[in-house]
Amino acid sequence: MTNHLNHVSAISLFVEDVAAAKAFYVDVFGAPVVYEDAVSAALKFDTLIVNLLHTGSAPEIIAPGVVAPREAGSRFQLSIWVPDVDAVCAQLRQRGVTLLAGPVNRPWGMRTANFVDPAGHSWEVAQQLES
Numbered sequence: 305m306t307n308h309l310n311h312v313s314a315i316s317l318f319v320e321d322v323a324a325a326k327a328f329y330v331d332v333f334g335a336p337v338v339y340e341d342a343v344s345a346a347l348k349f350d351t352l353i354v355n356l357l358h359t360g361s362a363p364e365i366i367a368p369g370v371v372a373p374r375e376a377g378s379r380f381q382l383s384i385w386v387p388d389v390d391a392v393c394a395q396l397r398q399r400g401v402t403l404l405a406g407p408v409n410r411p412w413g414m415r416t417a418n419f420v421d422p423a424g425h426s427w428e429v430a431q432q433l434e435s
Contacts, residue, residue, distance in 0.1 A: 313351075317355070319422070322357075328421050389407045393407055393417050396417075403417050413433050
């Protein structure tokens with residue numbers, strides 16, 4: 305039997321301002337918009353869709369769960385592995401992104417830096433260090 309549960313196809317991020325979040329993802333990542341309506345924008349990252357969904361529409365897809373406010377803090381981090389973290393950080397700064405931490409070498413063999421999108425979602429860029 306084939307395991308269809310070992311592949312993430314899409315992630316929905318709950319945002320207060322869809323237009324601002326969409327602009328950030330297009331400007332910073334160069335991700336193309338593949339779908340958009342009044343309450344969401346879906347962007348393509350290689351084989352993954354990142355859906356930016358307005359917080360007012362999120363309860364219907366997570367009920368009986370609740371949408372946590374931005375002030376609740378980060379609940380997860382999305383990571384992108386790159387060949388040169390320092391070069392990517394320079395590009396991020398040129399695009400107006402403020403790094404929160406890094407680049408820094410981590411004890412688990414990665415060089416990382418992190419930042420947040422306009423809705424407070426944490427992103428990391430990471431590079432495998434030579435052993």
